[in-house]
Amino acid sequence: MKAKVYVTLKKGVLDPQGKAVMGALKTMSFDEVRDVRIGKFMEIEIDGASIEKEEARLREMCERLLANTVIENYRIEIE
Amino acid sequence: MKFGIVVFPGSNCDHDCYHAIKHVFKKDAGYIWHKDTSLKGYDCVILPGGFSYGDYLRTGAIASSSPVMNEVVGFAKKGGLVLGICNGFQILTEAGLLPGALMRNRGLKFICKHVPVRVDNNSTPFTAKYGKNEVVDIPIAHADGNYFADAETTKRLEGSGRIAFRYSTAAGAVTDEANPNGALLNIAGIVSEGGNVLGMMPHPERASEPELGSVGGRGVFESIISALS
Numbered sequence: 395m396k397a398k399v400y401v402t403l404k405k406g407v408l409d410p411q412g413k414a415v416m417g418a419l420k421t422m423s424f425d426e427v428r429d430v431r432i433g434k435f436m437e438i439e440i441d442g443a444s445i446e447k448e449e450a451r452l453r454e455m456c457e458r459l460l461a462n463t464v465i466e467n468y469r470i471e472i473e
Numbered sequence: 474m475k476f477g478i479v480v481f482p483g484s485n486c487d488h489d490c491y492h493a494i495k496h497v498f499k500k501d502a503g504y505i506w507h508k509d510t511s512l513k514g515y516d517c518v519i520l521p522g523g524f525s526y527g528d529y530l531r532t533g534a535i536a537s538s539s540p541v542m543n544e545v546v547g548f549a550k551k552g553g554l555v556l557g558i559c560n561g562f563q564i565l566t567e568a569g570l571l572p573g574a575l576m577r578n579r580g581l582k583f584i585c586k587h588v589p590v591r592v593d594n595n596s597t598p599f600t601a602k603y604g605k606n607e608v609v610d611i612p613i614a615h616a617d618g619n620y621f622a623d624a625e626t627t628k629r630l631e632g633s634g635r636i637a638f639r640y641s642t643a644a645g646a647v648t649d650e651a652n653p654n655g656a657l658l659n660i661a662g663i664v665s666e667g668g669n670v671l672g673m674m675p676h677p678e679r680a681s682e683p684e685l686g687s688v689g690g691r692g693v694f695e696s697i698i699s700a701l702s
Contacts, residue, residue, distance in 0.1 A: 407621065410579050459538060462531055462567065464574040465621055
């Protein structure tokens with residue numbers, strides 16, 4: 395089974411990297427850019443037969459390591 | 474009394490801490506490998522600065538699940554003194570021993586310089602040798618020192634005197650200009666609810682000898698030694 399995990403900064407948490415990238419895009423004349431937020435994308439291959447069970451396991455992985463829930467949200471997709 | 478300095482793959486201030494404790498303050502010190510599962514014989518545990526696990530994923534995230542961290546959490550829960558410096562502070566937040574998180578500096582740059590730091594609470598085992606609101610010169614060296622916590626947490630920290638150190642002007646004014654990294658409330662160091670765990674971004678071990686340009690960090694070690702004596 396293959397899972398995709400998206401980790402993004404929570405709303406209201408300052409993202410200086412996103413701000414710098416937005417500044418660069420504007421310098422390149424992409425004036426329509428209003429905001430840039432940078433996050434992480436992980437592909438995880440797992441052994442498991444039950445999607446429900448693995449989703450619960452992935453959620454635990456996110457809570458305990460993959461995301462820092464003080465500042466980040468996560469989203470899981472299983473293929 | 475014996476100090477234990479935890480060594481993670483990528484720690485690089487472990488020897489600096491050892492040197493300060495052993496040669497400057499003349500106390501017993503030993504290294505603790507991150508795979509060790511006992512802290513027996515140690516009275517104070519230090520998580521030193523560095524780049525544990527190459528800062529992969531998030532600073533301190535992978536180190537926080539090292540085998541020794543179970544012991545460090547147990548040691549702290551029993552009231553043992555735990556000091557996390559720089560990467561050590563990041564590890565303590567990731568391990569849940571201190572609230573909040575340390576994010577990328579607002580200017581995105583790695584900052585390595587001496588900064589004035591104000592002692593906001595001098596009634597902890599780590600700061601008792603300082604004066605209240607004393608301003609000391611301690612260097613910082615980090616890319617991720619921008620302290621963040623939700624509004625409720627910061628209010629609680631501030632209300633209960635858990636902010637030990639703040640970035641300030643040399644005169645002790647806590648201003649945005651004196652904030653090197655964007656940390657909320659200029660937070661440079663906080664203690665746990667019980668006061669026995671301190672996380673700080675400035676490096677006291679680099680400011681304990683006049684030869685290194687400042688002795689502003691001595692108070693941290695002198696306070697711990699006094700608390701353990």
